[in-house]
Amino acid sequence: xxxxAEGEFAQVKKRLETALGLSGQPVKRGTMAHMHIVYMMLVDxxxxxRDNETLEKYVPLLEELAIRDEHQPYLAISRRANGVVHRxxxxxxxxxxxxxxxxxxxxxxxxxxxxxxxxxxxxxxALEQKNNSLSQERFTQALEIFDRISAKPDSERTKKALIEVxxx
Numbered sequence: 001x002x003x004x005a006e007g008e009f010a011q012v013k014k015r016l017e018t019a020l021g022l023s024g025q026p027v028k029r030g031t032m033a034h035m036h037i038v039y040m041m042l043v044d045x046x047x048x049x050r051d052n053e054t055l056e057k058y059v060p061l062l063e064e065l066a067i068r069d070e071h072q073p074y075l076a077i078s079r080r081a082n083g084v085v086h087r088x089x090x091x092x093x094x095x096x097x098x099x100x101x102x103x104x105x106x107x108x109x110x111x112x113x114x115x116x117x118x119x120x121x122x123x124x125x126a127l128e129q130k131n132n133s134l135s136q137e138r139f140t141q142a143l144e145i146f147d148r149i150s151a152k153p154d155s156e157r158t159k160k161a162l163i164e165v166x167x168x
Contacts, residue, residue, distance in 0.1 A: 036065040040074050047084045047121075055085045073114070076105040080118050087125050095125050113154070116145035120158055127165060136165045 039062040046054035059081045066075035083099035086092070099122050106115040123138035139162045146155040 036062060036069060036071065036074055039065060040077055043081045044077060047081045050084070050088060052085060052088045055081055055088075059085060072105060073109065073111065076102045076109075076114070079105075080114075080121060083118075083121055083125070087121070087128060090128075092125065092129055096122070099125060112145050112149050113151055116142045116149075116151065116154060116158075119145065120154070120161070123158075123161060123165075127161075127168075132165050132168055136162065139165065 039058050042054060042058045043062050045051075046058065059078050062074060062081070063078040065071070066078055079098045080102035083095045083097075083102065086095035086098060099118055103115065103118045103122065105111075106118055119138050119142035123135045123142060126132075126135035126138055139158050143155060143158040143162065145151075146158055
């Protein structure tokens with residue numbers, strides 16, 4: 001999603017929310033995105049943008065659909081987003097609980113990129129708690145994953161976070 005990559009969260013959010021109001025099938029080619037896919041994209045983009053208002057609106061909807069459909073990856077994404085919500089509210093124990101639940105699933109499912117992204121969030125949480133050694137450990141773990149899978153934007157962001165930890 002190029003707009004998200006450019007940091008244009010407001011445009012991404014507007015387009016995705018517009019998609020929620022569109023009717024479903026039939027379409028000329030392919031299929032229309034299901035609501036849970038759009039919710040997942042909104043939640044994931046909002047977590048990256050640290051948009052708590054959007055997270056609080058869509059995380060419960062994504063979680064409800066993921067549970068209903070037994071879609072474990074989307075449930076884990078909603079758990080990671082819930083971790084971000086709680087971290088932004090300075091509710092660190094709750095944030096850690098949700099982030100570790102997400103991490104456990106992504107590790108067991110072999111979803112490396114999602115695992116790295118969750119480790120990054122755990123690094124942010126540790127940094128917020130002034131636990132620089134744990135933050136550095138989590139960021140380093142995330143960086144190893146991102147480098148292994150050649151996730152360059154995530155790798156660069158994680159390197160910057162590691163530099164910030166070292167400067168504190």
